[in-house]
Amino acid sequence: MSTQTHPQTNGGPPPSGPAAAAGYRLDVPLHSLLTQPLTPRQAPAKPAKPKTLPTPVFPQHPELLAGRETDLDDSVPHVPPSKRHWRAGHVYRTARGWLFPYLRSRVLPGDFHPLIAYLFTEWKCNLDCHYCWAFDNRVKGMTEDVGRRSVDWLHGTGCRVLALMGGEPLLRPQYIHKIIAYAAKKGFWVYLPTNARLLRPEVTDWVADAGVATVNFAVDAVDEKPGLPKALNPVRKNFNYLCKRQYHYGYSIFFNMNICRHNHDDIRQLTEIAHDNGIATDYHLNESPMLEQSHFQHARENETYIRREDWERVDELIDWIIEKKRAGYRMVDSVQRLQEMKQFMRGQVDPWGCRAGQNSLIIRVDGSLAPCFPMYSATYDWGTIEHQRFDTAQLGEMKKTCERTCFSTLNSILAFAYKDAKTITYALRGGATHDLVHSTKGWGF
Numbered sequence: 368m369s370t371q372t373h374p375q376t377n378g379g380p381p382p383s384g385p386a387a388a389a390g391y392r393l394d395v396p397l398h399s400l401l402t403q404p405l406t407p408r409q410a411p412a413k414p415a416k417p418k419t420l421p422t423p424v425f426p427q428h429p430e431l432l433a434g435r436e437t438d439l440d441d442s443v444p445h446v447p448p449s450k451r452h453w454r455a456g457h458v459y460r461t462a463r464g465w466l467f468p469y470l471r472s473r474v475l476p477g478d479f480h481p482l483i484a485y486l487f488t489e490w491k492c493n494l495d496c497h498y499c500w501a502f503d504n505r506v507k508g509m510t511e512d513v514g515r516r517s518v519d520w521l522h523g524t525g526c527r528v529l530a531l532m533g534g535e536p537l538l539r540p541q542y543i544h545k546i547i548a549y550a551a552k553k554g555f556w557v558y559l560p561t562n563a564r565l566l567r568p569e570v571t572d573w574v575a576d577a578g579v580a581t582v583n584f585a586v587d588a589v590d591e592k593p594g595l596p597k598a599l600n601p602v603r604k605n606f607n608y609l610c611k612r613q614y615h616y617g618y619s620i621f622f623n624m625n626i627c628r629h630n631h632d633d634i635r636q637l638t639e640i641a642h643d644n645g646i647a648t649d650y651h652l653n654e655s656p657m658l659e660q661s662h663f664q665h666a667r668e669n670e671t672y673i674r675r676e677d678w679e680r681v682d683e684l685i686d687w688i689i690e691k692k693r694a695g696y697r698m699v700d701s702v703q704r705l706q707e708m709k710q711f712m713r714g715q716v717d718p719w720g721c722r723a724g725q726n727s728l729i730i731r732v733d734g735s736l737a738p739c740f741p742m743y744s745a746t747y748d749w750g751t752i753e754h755q756r757f758d759t760a761q762l763g764e765m766k767k768t769c770e771r772t773c774f775s776t777l778n779s780i781l782a783f784a785y786k787d788a789k790t791i792t793y794a795l796r797g798g799a800t801h802d803l804v805h806s807t808k809g810w811g812f
């Protein structure tokens with residue numbers, strides 16, 4: 368048996384045949400079904416009178432701006448409290464976003480009860496991380512009409528968690544301010560991922576005043592490295608202000624990091640920096656695209672992909688992360704999940720009961736739907752906002768194949784939460800909510 372490895376499977380055994388040649392992870396029949404369907408997906412119909420998003424009042428909460436000037440001063444160090452106190456309103460916001468919709472979904476008939484929707488407001492980015500295929504700068508961002516109709520439609524489905532996505536969402540900060548304010552007013556728990564280049568202090572004030580619940584601070588290195596421009600030092604000022612203001616506004620922050628083959632020291636340093644600043648961390652293992660991406664510039668000769676010879680070093684890094692978690696560092700991932708990364712890296716994934724298309728979904732910039740981020744580029748027709756067409760039988764058939772090469776943290780936590788009736792008790796104790804809340808990644812999905 369060949370011991371050759373292939374970056375397309377994260378260092379695991381190479382896909383065989385045409386899939387390997389084309390550079391995607393699915394087998395050829397499923398890939399063809401998803402990318403060459405008989406009736407390709409369409410965008411939702413454009414109304415004669417497109418809707419707009421209301422212009423948010425700023426500040427809605429002028430009292431929360433107190434102490435701003437001091438927090439802007441970088442010479443004043445950030446000293447996080449030993450224990451964070453959450454106000455009752457923030458606890459209720461989390462329960463309203465996660466727990467109540469979850470319980471509702473367990474008692475209502477039918478299979479489509481989204482708890483979380485990823486709204487791709489942008490498919491453009493200001494950086495070029497060499498592992499990332501999730502941007503194409505020729506594609507226009509979401510319109511206000513599609514953004515507003517998406518939030519309204521999701522609200523009607525019972526969904527109350529809105530994860531903004533890109534590309535880089537903050538390429539249009541005014542748009543993001545509007546959509547957060549609109550969704551938060553309707554009771555959504557809103558999640559904002561960003562590389563923070565455009566997260567100037569004023570932008571932090573806008574999104575926080577509008578009601579953002581958590582900020583996914585995506586960073587892979589302390590200083591820029593080849594292929595990894597998402598670094599902390601170029602955005603230190605933005606980071607410092609974001610950290611200092613979290614207690615005033617009541618949002619949380621976590622570093623979202625991608626373990627690649629050449630950033631292991633950075634991952635360790637960033638973990639310590641997060642701990643020193645009282646914020647959490649979330650880890651992903653670098654993955655290549657699930658579907659072929661004709662616009663992806665770095666599919667071949669990619670210096671970020673983990674290879675067979677890196678496995679031991681990655682194992683050591685994961686063990687170090689687990690040690691830190693056991694020492695009390697705040698992390699999104701469970702110890703079990705971190706351990707599973709090692710198996711995934713070696714291509715060993717058992718069926719795990721993915722809930723994408725039932726309890727999670729994505730909305731593309733044009734308003735069409737897909738079950739998950741890895742399927743963003745599929746042309747298969749799963750419907751549009753206001754007219755979803757997810758079919759449990761089709762999803763189940765598809766997942767027999769794609770689950771074998773997928774490491775979606777959010778969907779694996781959803782799978783756990785829906786596994787059996789015992790999880791209702793778990794949810795009522797707050798366990799499922801805790802896991803669900805802390806699973807909100809961008810991404811690895």
Ligand code: SF4
Pocket residue numbers: 657721722723738739740741742765766769770771773774775778812
């Ligand atoms: S296993 Fe689930 S999340 Fe992963 S690619 Fe398949 S449908 Fe998407």
